[in-house]
Amino acid sequence: MDLSTFIQQLLNGISLGGLYALIAIGYTMVYGILRLINFAHGDVFMLATYFAYYLVGIYMLPWWLGITLAVLLAALVGMSIDRVAYRPLRNAPRISALITAVGVSFLLENGGIVVLGARPKGFPRPEIMGKVYTLAGASIIGVSVWVPVLTLLILAALLFIVYRTKIGAAMRAVSTDMETTRLMGVDIDRVISFTFALGSALAAAGGIMWAFKFPQINPLMGILPGWKAFTAAVVGGIGNIIGAMLGGLVIGIVEIMIVAFLPWLSGYKDAFVFIILIAFLLFKPTGFLGEPLKEKV
Amino acid sequence: MLKLQDLHVYYGGIHALKGVSIDVPEGSIVTLIGANGAGKSTMLKTITGLVRPRKGTITLNDEEITGQPAHRIVSKGVAMVPEGRRIFRNLTVYENLMMGAYPRTDRNGIKEDLERVFSLFPRLKERRNQKGGTLSGGEQQMLAIGRGLMSSPSLLALDEPSLGLAPVLVQEVFQILKQIHEQGKTILLIEQNAKAALQLADRAYVMETGRITMQGTGRELLENELVRKAYLGE
Ligand SMILES: Nc1ncnc2c1ncn2[C@@H]1O[C@H](COP(=O)(O)OP(=O)(O)OP(=O)(O)O)[C@@H](O)[C@H]1O
Ligand SMILES: [Mg+2]
Numbered sequence: 408m409d410l411s412t413f414i415q416q417l418l419n420g421i422s423l424g425g426l427y428a429l430i431a432i433g434y435t436m437v438y439g440i441l442r443l444i445n446f447a448h449g450d451v452f453m454l455a456t457y458f459a460y461y462l463v464g465i466y467m468l469p470w471w472l473g474i475t476l477a478v479l480l481a482a483l484v485g486m487s488i489d490r491v492a493y494r495p496l497r498n499a500p501r502i503s504a505l506i507t508a509v510g511v512s513f514l515l516e517n518g519g520i521v522v523l524g525a526r527p528k529g530f531p532r533p534e535i536m537g538k539v540y541t542l543a544g545a546s547i548i549g550v551s552v553w554v555p556v557l558t559l560l561i562l563a564a565l566l567f568i569v570y571r572t573k574i575g576a577a578m579r580a581v582s583t584d585m586e587t588t589r590l591m592g593v594d595i596d597r598v599i600s601f602t603f604a605l606g607s608a609l610a611a612a613g614g615i616m617w618a619f620k621f622p623q624i625n626p627l628m629g630i631l632p633g634w635k636a637f638t639a640a641v642v643g644g645i646g647n648i649i650g651a652m653l654g655g656l657v658i659g660i661v662e663i664m665i666v667a668f669l670p671w672l673s674g675y676k677d678a679f680v681f682i683i684l685i686a687f688l689l690f691k692p693t694g695f696l697g698e699p700l701k702e703k704v
Numbered sequence: 705m706l707k708l709q710d711l712h713v714y715y716g717g718i719h720a721l722k723g724v725s726i727d728v729p730e731g732s733i734v735t736l737i738g739a740n741g742a743g744k745s746t747m748l749k750t751i752t753g754l755v756r757p758r759k760g761t762i763t764l765n766d767e768e769i770t771g772q773p774a775h776r777i778v779s780k781g782v783a784m785v786p787e788g789r790r791i792f793r794n795l796t797v798y799e800n801l802m803m804g805a806y807p808r809t810d811r812n813g814i815k816e817d818l819e820r821v822f823s824l825f826p827r828l829k830e831r832r833n834q835k836g837g838t839l840s841g842g843e844q845q846m847l848a849i850g851r852g853l854m855s856s857p858s859l860l861a862l863d864e865p866s867l868g869l870a871p872v873l874v875q876e877v878f879q880i881l882k883q884i885h886e887q888g889k890t891i892l893l894i895e896q897n898a899k900a901a902l903q904l905a906d907r908a909y910v911m912e913t914g915r916i917t918m919q920g921t922g923r924e925l926l927e928n929e930l931v932r933k934a935y936l937g938e
Contacts, residue, residue: 573802573806576795576799576802576803577803577806579792579794579795579799580792580795580803583792583793583794583795584790584792586754586786586790587786587790587792588792588803589753589754589773589774589775590752590754590774590778590783590784590786591778591803591804591806591851591855592774592775592778592779592806592807592855593775593803593806593807594773594775595775
């Protein structure tokens with residue numbers, strides 16, 4: 408392998424990993440607050456691409472408007488899932504909510520097949536994403552430039568919200584001590600709703616950019632990226648936002664490198680991610696940045 | 705200002721409060737003492753809306769607030785400094801204090817209160833950008849009290865603020881409570897340190913296994929034979 412191929416592949420890995428990071432954050436934020444793995448999260452990622460598909464591809468809205476609306480709709484879906492499926496179980500044993508999450512996920516996937524159709528749809532691509540740029544003699548396509556740039560901007564915005572705003576402080580407070588946060592006059596349900604909305608919006612942005620890269624969408628497309636992003640969250644230390652970002656990058660890079668440099672194993676690239684997941688769950692369930700496991704009272 | 709009438713609280717099958725009535729007049733310091741497990745924290749949690757009573761009423765300034773959610777009660781002017789400090793260890797000192805002011809929107813008022821807290825606890829100002837979890841036990845208690853003050857409460861309820869502190873710091877905590885009271889806050893204080901608490905109190909109650917068994921002025925209870933035996937170790 409030569410250096411420039413390596414760098415090229417590294418950039419591809421970062422670009423893909425950034426998308427995993429966007430999804431992983433939603434898993435990790437919800438887990439941090441509710442100790443719940445929201446299995447339906449990957450399906451929100453999928454729904455967002457359909458929203459964009461219909462708004463832009465069918466109803467011909469301009470891209471900026473279609474994407475904005477799709478992200479908002481996805482946020483609304485995420486919030487509603489919490490409201491309808493998880494909130495009634497807030498005081499129930501944790502396993503009940505977990506089983507419900509699996510159920511919601513199946514519902515969205517199979518409901519998607521019924522309502523949206525199982526056949527993949529071709530996702531439209533804005534002009535700028537297909538444009539070819541020439542950079543230092545090499546040519547590079549728009550998606551490869553803009554997806555990582557947008558991802559970075561979104562991640563920066565997220566960090567700003569979580570670490571520099573009032574609602575962000577409340578989110579961090581809730582995830583350490585829910586009861587005391589209530590004593591501060593915080594309406595916990597609103598913070599939780601906001602967390603679901605924010606996580607879903609990030610997954611939606613990730614989903615739409617995913618569809619720019621791989622312009623075929625289908626109702627089951629959220630499953631694999633969802634699991635990989637979940638792995639990323641575990642690798643980074645579930646509950647830890649920075650961890651989810653780094654975990655996403657690691658998973659993206661590993662996946663791309665396997666395909667690029669061990670091509671005879673590329674058929675197993677997805678299996679590798681699950682090996683990582685299982686290994687971490689067995690040997691280091693708190694991931695790289697997670698706090699020691701502590702049962703919530 | 706605050707009145708509890710015949711409060712009954714259950715945790716599943718455990719009858720934790722069995723008809724508690726107390727009265728906290730405006731501008732007073734009221735103290736509640738009692739053995740471990742008597743139900744003192746339960747009473748505070750019921751006042752602040754963390755626990756719902758099965759029976760009885762809580763009245764704040766002539767308005768019944770029984771069973772309202774915690775976040776509403778804070779906005780009505782009741783702040784609690786919980787047992788064990790419970791500061792947010794992953795938030796900075798400044799962020800902890802601002803969490804105390806969460807429901808408020810009056811920027812200038814918040815700023816003034818922040819200055820007031822910093823002048824009460826200069827150590828907190830020095831450490832404002834440090835994570836709460838890195839503070840010493842005493843500093844954490846100061847932070848918990850400061851955080852309680854940040855909601856600009858008319859009633860400050862404290863659950864064993866001197867617990868686990870070195871004697872010098874215990875002194876300091878009581879000194880500070882006195883100052884806070886002089887600045888016009890009504891105080892409801894739960895304490896194991898019965899002597900210091902009763903000396904400070906205008907009114908005091910003794911709780912035993914979910915019931916109020918004695919009440920009087922701080923001085924009356926200090927001089928009471930039973931109290932001296934059971935709580936002052938004499
Ligand atoms: N969440 C809970 N679930 C079940 N029982 C509880 C719960 N909290 C308190 N209890 C029980 O209720 C009773 C009163 O507890 P509480 O914490 O109010 O006592 P306390 O007077 O504050 O004691 P301490 O001085 O040790 O803080 C105890 O018997 C306790 O075991
Ligand atoms: Mg207690």
